Amino acid sequence: xxxxxxxxxxxxxxxxxxxxxxxxxxxxxxRSATVAAPPPVVFAQVNDFHNWAAWxxxxxxxxxxxxxxxxxxxxxxxxxxxxxxNEVGAGRMTIIDSRASDLxxxxxEFFKPLAGVSTAEFTFKxxxxxxxxxxxxxxxxNFMAKAVHLFMNMDxxxxxxxxxxxxxxxxVVEAPFKS
Numbered sequence: 523x524x525x526x527x528x529x530x531x532x533x534x535x536x537x538x539x540x541x542x543x544x545x546x547x548x549x550x551x552x553r554s555a556t557v558a559a560p561p562p563v564v565f566a567q568v569n570d571f572h573n574w575a576a577w578x579x580x581x582x583x584x585x586x587x588x589x590x591x592x593x594x595x596x597x598x599x600x601x602x603x604x605x606x607x608n609e610v611g612a613g614r615m616t617i618i619d620s621r622a623s624d625l626x627x628x629x630x631e632f633f634k635p636l637a638g639v640s641t642a643e644f645t646f647k648x649x650x651x652x653x654x655x656x657x658x659x660x661x662x663x664n665f666m667a668k669a670v671h672l673f674m675n676m677d678x679x680x681x682x683x684x685x686x687x688x689x690x691x692x693x694v695v696e697a698p699f700k701s
Contacts, residue, residue, distance in 0.1 A: 552658035
C-alpha cells in the first residue's frame with residue numbers, strides 16, 4: 523500500500539514538473555495611458571526617481587518603506603533602492619537607457635521576497651497635444667518563477683499596479699495644465 527502511495531505521489535510530482543517546464547520562459551506586462559501634456563513633461567516625471575514618490579503605486583502599499591537614491595540625480599546611472607514589507611519587498615532600480623522624450627529603460631533587481639532581475643520600460647509617443655506613455659516590464663522566468671506563475675496572474679497583479687501608477691502620474695503631470 524505504501525509503495526502505491528509513493529508511486530502515485532512521484533507520478534503527480536513528475537506531471538507537475540513537466541507542466542511547469544513547458545510554460546513560457548519569458549513574461550511581459552504592459553499598460554498605457556494618455557496624458558494631456560507634451561512628451562518632455564511626462565518623460566521628466568519618469569527620468570528622475572525622486573519624482574516617483576508622487577505616483578509609484580508600491581510606495582502607497584507600504585508608506586513606511588525605506589528608500590534611497592544613489593548615482594546620477596536623473597537619467598542613465600540614477601539608482602533607487604527600497605526595502606519594505608512583504609508586499610513590496612526589497613530591491614534596486616537603475617536607469618540603464620534614457621532617450622529624451624522617447625524611452626527610459628530600467629534594470630530591476632529584486633532581493634526580497636524572491637530574488638530576480640527584470641527590465642522595465644517607459645515609452646512616450648506624442649499624440650497631438652497629448653502623450654501616450656506605456657509602462658512595461660519583461661524578463662526571463664526560471665523553473666521556480668514558472669511554477670509561481672501557474673498560481674499567480676502576473677499580468678493582473680503587476681498590470682493593476684501599473685494602471686494605478688499611470689493614473690496617478692497622469693494626475694500629477696496634468697495638474698499644472700489645468701490651472
